[in-house]
Amino acid sequence: MTTTALKARKEFGKTLASDIAHRLRNEIVTCQLKPNESLKFDALRLSFGASFTTLREALTLLAAEGLVVAEEQRGYKVAPVTLEDLHDLTHARILIEVDLMRRSIEKGDDDWEIRVISSLHRLARIEERAPEDYASNTEWKAAHRQFHEALVSASGSPTLLAVRNSLFDRAERYRNLSAMFRPHPRDKAGEHRALMQAAIGRNADQACNLIASHIQTTSNNVAKYASGVISAG
Amino acid sequence: MTTTALKARKEFGKTLASDIAHRLRNEIVTCQLKPNESLKFDALRLSFGASFTTLREALTLLAAEGLVVAEEQRGYKVAPVTLEDLHDLTHARILIEVDLMRRSIEKGDDDWEIRVISSLHRLARIEERAPEDYASNTEWKAAHRQFHEALVSASGSPTLLAVRNSLFDRAERYRNLSAMFRPHPRDKAGEHRALMQAAIGRNADQACNLIASHIQTTSNNVAKYASGVISAG
DNA sequence: ATGATACATATTTTCGAAAATATGTAAAAT
DNA sequence: ATTTTACATATTTTCGAAAATATGTATCAT
Numbered sequence A, B: 001m002t003t004t005a006l007k008a009r010k011e012f013g014k015t016l017a018s019d020i021a022h023r024l025r026n027e028i029v030t031c032q033l034k035p036n037e038s039l040k041f042d043a044l045r046l047s048f049g050a051s052f053t054t055l056r057e058a059l060t061l062l063a064a065e066g067l068v069v070a071e072e073q074r075g076y077k078v079a080p081v082t083l084e085d086l087h088d089l090t091h092a093r094i095l096i097e098v099d100l101m102r103r104s105i106e107k108g109d110d111d112w113e114i115r116v117i118s119s120l121h122r123l124a125r126i127e128e129r130a131p132e133d134y135a136s137n138t139e140w141k142a143a144h145r146q147f148h149e150a151l152v153s154a155s156g157s158p159t160l161l162a163v164r165n166s167l168f169d170r171a172e173r174y175r176n177l178s179a180m181f182r183p184h185p186r187d188k189a190g191e192h193r194a195l196m197q198a199a200i201g202r203n204a205d206q207a208c209n210l211i212a213s214h215i216q217t218t219s220n221n222v223a224k225y226a227s228g229v230i231s232a233g
Numbered sequence C: 001a002t003g004a005t006a007c008a009t010a011t012t013t014t015c016g017a018a019a020a021t022a023t024g025t026a027a028a029a030t
Numbered sequence D: 001a002t003t004t005t006a007c008a009t010a011t012t013t014t015c016g017a018a019a020a021t022a023t024g025t026a027t028c029a030t
Helices: A016-029 A043-047 A052-063 A083-107 A109-128 A138-152 A157-178 A189-200 A204-226 B016-029 B043-049 B053-066 B083-107 B110-129 B138-151 B158-179 B189-200 B206-226
Strands: A068-070 A074-076 B068-070 B077-080
Touching: A016 A043, A016 A052, A016 A109, A016 A157, A043 A052, A052 A068, A052 A157, A052 B053, A074 A109, A074 A157, A083 A138, A083 A157, A083 A204, A083 B083, A083 B158, A109 A138, A138 B068, A138 B110, A157 A204, A157 B083, A189 A204, A189 B158, B016 B043, B016 B083, B016 B110, B016 B158, B043 B053, B053 B158, B068 B138, B083 B138, B083 B189, B110 B138, B110 B189, B138 B158, B138 B189, B158 B206, B189 B206
Parallel strands: none
Antiparallel strands: A068 A074, B068 B077
């Protein structure tokens, strides 16, 4: 009932465009906006309450991240999901995440160890509280993201970290898609704990192997359970 | 004198925004727009003849590529050049280019071999014609880019290729900067020929070593000759 | 019936003005 | 002299209308 209602529109960024990009990104990753769905300006204007220009800027940003594709003069649409894209994405993620992991383990200081341990702890607590299908839990997803982010956070490579974040979003969309059709979520708790132990124990080779197979296994499961809704590619 | 004058404005893309992004990218990479230079809308509007909105879209695109940085509510500026950034960039380029090279050699077909051989041939011809300081030659730069692009063009990884292209632009800016202060360009002809031979000969290990040291050596030279104009980082 | 052409509609793209925000300057207070 | 406040200016950000482009429909010729 106060003036916060107006300001509340800008939750995540200082500018309206970056805020809308954030909201759009979320809707695409969670598949509220479905793959291949065309993003018409009139419709977007209605649901996001912003002008053509502002929306256009947000879409440009998401196109650069690979969540949206732009067909010039023919508008924007949510990026399609294909098996080919999933494989491409998985390969890129493993390459980059393994490199970042190794360097993080080399360079990580006390604060890094604390970030890794505490983010895993938070993740475990959430899993305790909601043992059944935590994978569709928003809180779990945020904690999961933060744990993986913490692992590579000491790598000191802004360029690769930025790419990594973008790929993580694209992968999360596939995970969400798969979760819709999967009877039970795979139990990753053990894998996460092993990752933490290898990282903190400065066992770089083991940590890199673990993260690579963690990503690969997740991807294989996505391909298995979501193959029905994923285009042939 | 015909109506082409109007259409000529759009040389590179179908939309004006993508065309302006292309032109801006070129001016930044060639350092006509200097590192750290602030990109005021009024000034840009004058030199590019487009409206706020269109320019904003182009800048958003270049910010995603890392050639421009956006400070919210305080406009855009050309991305700074620092030794730290150069190192970060070099590391990322080696990681990605080596991976793409190996996969290109695995998968490359006859057409790939032809692309590699013919693009090297063109590069060599240009070097013959203009032996002195071809590095500042626009034609040479385009051919150089195409040769390196050809080498990795069979990798079949759209995601990593897109990142690679973006990193190549950022690196080229550093090369151009260094060229301004370097007495003679390093002779890369031998390295390029060796790269081609290793790739076509399907000697993946050797080709990967060559491309890694090619990138690293270039980066070291940039650091050496351009250190005066690069911020400490 | 089929394909081509012209027209009407839908949609994207671009523009310049208006609003919001930051920056700079001068007067007032301590 | 230094900080604070108020005001004026410069700059970015956002908007909705107008232009450009694509898509769909009906008409005509073959």
